[in-house]
Structures are given as C-alpha cells and as structure tokens.
Amino acid sequence: MEPFDATADASLPRISVALCTYDGERHLAQLLDSVLAQTGVVLEVVALDDASSDGTVALLQDYAARDPRVRVVVNAENLGHLRSFEKCMGLCEYELIAPCDQDDVWAPGKLARLARAIAIADMAYCDSAYIDEDGRPLGRRVSDDLRVMHSGHDPLRFAFQNTASGHAMLVRREVFERARPFPAQLYHDWWLALIAASGRGVAYVDEALVQFRRHADAASPMGKAHKGDGAHRKVKRFRSRNRKWVEQRLYVFDALAQRDEPVQERALAWHLALREAMSGRMLALWRVTWRTRASVPPWSGPRWLAAIRCYLRCVRKVLGARREKGSAAIGGVRH
Known part of the structure; x- marks a missing residue:
C-alpha cells in the first residue's frame, strides 16, 4: 500500500470510491491495495459492509x-x-464517484484516466479484462463479449444493451442524485448509465483498466456463461429467456418514462408498443422501431436495415415470450 500523502496537489481531481462489501474477505486486501495505490487523484474510500459474517469488517477497519x-x-x-x-x-463527499466491487484489481492510473476522459460528460467508463478466482488472466475482455461499447448521448442504446459496468465507471454526483431512488429491478450501473446518457453523455475509454474477477459468487453474471454451466441451468434460461427479455425492457422503458428526462417520450412509446405487441398487435412496435432507428440494435450498417432487423428480433422475442410459461406484461406506466 502506498503511504497517504497529506500534501496532495489541490489541482488533482477528487474522487470518492464507493466500495460495497459482503463476505468478501478472500480478495478484499488485493482490491484495497490497488485502489489505494491510485495515482494522480485525491482519494477517499467509503467502504460499506452489508452485514458480513466473515472477517471482512475487521480487514476494512x-x-x-x-x-x-x-x-x-x-x-x-x-x-x-x-x-x-x-x-x-x-455517503461519498467528492463530486466524482467510482463504484467499486470487492474482488477486482484496478490499474494504478485507472481513476486518473477516467477523470481525464469524463471532461464535460456525466460518466466515463473503461474496458475490463477477465481474471479467474485465483487472479489468472482468462485472455478476453468485457468488450469481446459485448462487441460494441456505447458512448454519447443516446439512452435508448443503453436501454437495449448496457455496456457500462459499475466497477469500471466514474460518474458525477449530480447524476447519482438524479438517479435516486434506484429502480428495484435494475442493476445500479445500468440505471446510472441511462441517466448519464440522458444528460451530458457517456465517454468510453478503450483500455482494460480493471482486472474483473469471475467466480461463482460474483454478483454480476457477465463473463460467467462460457464454461461450466450445467445443462439444467441452460434449459431453464432457454425456457424463460424471451419472457425475461421482454419484461426487462418493459421495466426499463417504464422507469425512464417516469422521469423528466429528454428520453421520456421515446421510452413511453417503446413501453406502450411492447405492451401492445404482447397483446398481439404489432403495428405500434414497427412504428416506434422505425422512428427510433438511429438508436436500435444492431448498431452497424444502414439504419433502415437495422430497423427491420430490430423489429423482427423484437417480434421473435414477443412471440416467444407469449409461448413461455408465466409470461405477462409487467407494470403499467404510472402517469
């Protein structure tokens, strides 16, 4: 651990690290050492433990x-x-906040690099390289799995696919305040990215500045689906994947439609179109897909072709969801 420097340059960016822990004793020291070794920033670490039963609290103290x-x-x-x-x-005091998981390893210049990248944006985030439980590189990055890493001012892109992981992001406090309270069924990083993209935008740094540890107890499912999944888990995911996709998008669009954000009207249109599609009426779904074709996946190629491909994919998801057990459009828009 680098010694604390009380004479840190007042011109350096001030960043709060929001570290949440729960029974994370095994990897926590390595994470903390990498966080406290950050260069080029003035740092505070707010460590909140969620009632651990192991030695996590003693280590933090x-x-x-x-x-x-x-x-x-x-x-x-x-x-x-x-x-x-x-x-x-x-609980964080500085104007820039970096969420932090308990089991990763940060590159020494991660926070300084993100602080430069954020400029006038509301959020900056970087790529991450997977490591296994013992810290061995797995030879791929998050960007290899996601294929596209979103940036800019289009929250609909993040609504269809979140690419900003909490452990890799730096976000302004004002974005966090706008995002409160966090919706109950969304990951906090996804929601923060949506709010940031609705404001001054999101910047992406194409560098793997985090070693992202993948193991059975990790909170995020990202990177877990490549090997070792049992057949029963694959069958379960297959049987419900369309319903979950539709219900998740309904929830995201509903949450955005409640807010005084520039995306509100488009989010409401998508929410209503998906609900109509779940009732067997597809016209509204095509209309909203065409109107928002600049935002829909896939994000390469002519936008007229993207609109057709996205519409056909949504139709397949909706028809699949209607066939799957327990499918139902969730939640109404609360205006």
Whole structure:
C-alpha cells in the first residue's frame, strides 16, 4: 500500500470510491491495495459492509486505522446489493464517484484516466479484462463479449444493451442524485448509465483498466456463461429467456418514462408498443422501431436495415415470450 500523502496537489481531481462489501474477505486486501495505490487523484474510500459474517469488517477497519482515506460503515442488517450501493454512494463527499466491487484489481492510473476522459460528460467508463478466482488472466475482455461499447448521448442504446459496468465507471454526483431512488429491478450501473446518457453523455475509454474477477459468487453474471454451466441451468434460461427479455425492457422503458428526462417520450412509446405487441398487435412496435432507428440494435450498417432487423428480433422475442410459461406484461406506466 502506498503511504497517504497529506500534501496532495489541490489541482488533482477528487474522487470518492464507493466500495460495497459482503463476505468478501478472500480478495478484499488485493482490491484495497490497488485502489489505494491510485495515482494522480485525491482519494477517499467509503467502504460499506452489508452485514458480513466473515472477517471482512475487521480487514476494512485495519485498513482504515492505517490510512485516513478509508472510512468504514457497517449496515445493521443486510440491505442487498442495490440498496447498499445507493446508500454508499450517498455517503461519498467528492463530486466524482467510482463504484467499486470487492474482488477486482484496478490499474494504478485507472481513476486518473477516467477523470481525464469524463471532461464535460456525466460518466466515463473503461474496458475490463477477465481474471479467474485465483487472479489468472482468462485472455478476453468485457468488450469481446459485448462487441460494441456505447458512448454519447443516446439512452435508448443503453436501454437495449448496457455496456457500462459499475466497477469500471466514474460518474458525477449530480447524476447519482438524479438517479435516486434506484429502480428495484435494475442493476445500479445500468440505471446510472441511462441517466448519464440522458444528460451530458457517456465517454468510453478503450483500455482494460480493471482486472474483473469471475467466480461463482460474483454478483454480476457477465463473463460467467462460457464454461461450466450445467445443462439444467441452460434449459431453464432457454425456457424463460424471451419472457425475461421482454419484461426487462418493459421495466426499463417504464422507469425512464417516469422521469423528466429528454428520453421520456421515446421510452413511453417503446413501453406502450411492447405492451401492445404482447397483446398481439404489432403495428405500434414497427412504428416506434422505425422512428427510433438511429438508436436500435444492431448498431452497424444502414439504419433502415437495422430497423427491420430490430423489429423482427423484437417480434421473435414477443412471440416467444407469449409461448413461455408465466409470461405477462409487467407494470403499467404510472402517469
């Protein structure tokens, strides 16, 4: 661990790291060492533990006793991943906030690089390289799986596919305040990316500045589906994948439609079109796909062709969802 420098240059960007932990003792020291070794920034680490039962809290307190940049808060009861991050980010004092998982490893210049990239945007994020439970490189990046990494001012792109992982992002406090409360059924990073893209936009740094650890207990499903999945899990995902896709998009568009954001009208149109499609009426779905063809996947090639391909994909998802057990359009728009 690098010693704390009380004479840090006042011109350096000030960044709060919002670290949430839960029974993470095994990999936590390596993560903390990499965070506290960040160069070119003034740092505070707000570590919020979600009622761990192992030695996580003791380890955090040991670091806090040795480095005044670390502040430890312990939940009296388990709040879960989403509410813990919302609480932790609310405790941060600086205007730039970096969410942090308990088991990754950060490159020394990660935060300084993101701080340069954010410029006038609301969020910046980087690529990540997968490592296994023991820290061995897996030879691929998040961008290899996602194929496209979104940036700019189009929240609909993030609605169809989130590419901004929390462990890889730097976000302005004002975006976090606009995003509160976090919707109950969305990952916090997805929601923050949607809000940032609705405002001053999102910047992407095409560098793997995080070693992203993949193991059975990791909170994010990203990177887990390549090997070792049992056949019963594959069957379960197959049987419900269309319904989950439709219901998730309905939820995202509904959440965006409740907000005073530039995307509100388009989100409402998509929500209503998907609900009509679930009832067997497809015309509205085609109309909204065509009107928003600049935003829909796939994000390469002529936009008229993208609109046709996206519409056909949505139709397949809707028809599949209607056949799957338990399918139903969730939630109405609450205006």
